[in-house]
Amino acid sequence: MRGPRAAAAGDHVCGGAACRLVFSRRGQMDESAFRHYLQTQVRLRHGVAEMVRRQQALREADEREHEAVWAAAQAHLGAAADGALRLVVPSGPRRRAPLAQRRLERYRQHLQEVAAAAAATTATALPEQAPQDQPAAATPLEGRLCGLCGGGCCTMGGDRAYVTADTMRRVMRLHPQWSAADVVQAYLDRVAPRTERHSCINHGDGGCTLPRELRSDTCNDFACAALSTLQQQADGAARRQPVIVIRRRLGQWTRASHGADNRITAIALLTEEGARRLPLALAAAPAALRDEGGA
């Protein structure tokens, strides 16, 4: 018999580091306490293994669906999609509401703290601009990709927006004439009256309300898998080939939630010139519809 009881009797079934760790506790407990501990550990590990198995199955099902949708979109578009890159993006939240005063106050307090910390060090440091102080702008295609997604990676920004003393130092080097109070005000001036309820305080109607030079390094440097693939494929040059993008319903940080509704909510063709939405029916279309010509 394989199981906790048999194992407690000395049947060391695994030999891995986790298993050795569990068995290392044996000398610290009597037989019945150790058996109970062992059964709990086995249940926990089975639970984790089951979760991993389900996640894997979910990922594989999603990948099969992506392949079918990309193929349907390719057939629908014909030559317009020749050589298209295929990407999947998450979704940003879509629940804007008037900005709550308490959010603004928390943000103000955070900004004042990090600006004071930055001013204390820049007073003794040379306020020279470093080449990386001016963050690179997104290409039009990158902007369209993030626009279609709607800021799926911004939901953890909260009322701090990842702004740190390092961010402030960079801004102060770019604007040496600004006092710490001016810097704080520059951020506050850019908060929109309506913001996404479950996202960063700077997540407004048209996306991020901060210019890149005021955003944190975290914001400027982050690229989800889709954006990262696009950047690598473009390799610094404007990408001429189109991109077929599937957008899923959940955000970047919630998309692995088991059992959550993560259906496809948009399919689009992005090019250097513009964005074109494709019929959502392609996600579940019969072969006849998929074989239709361009819209």
Ligand code: SF4
């Ligand atoms: S980086 Fe990715 S997750 Fe973030 S807004 Fe752009 S496409 Fe969405």
Ligand code: SF4
């Ligand atoms: S500051 Fe802008 S880019 Fe950064 S998390 Fe907030 S909304 Fe997103």
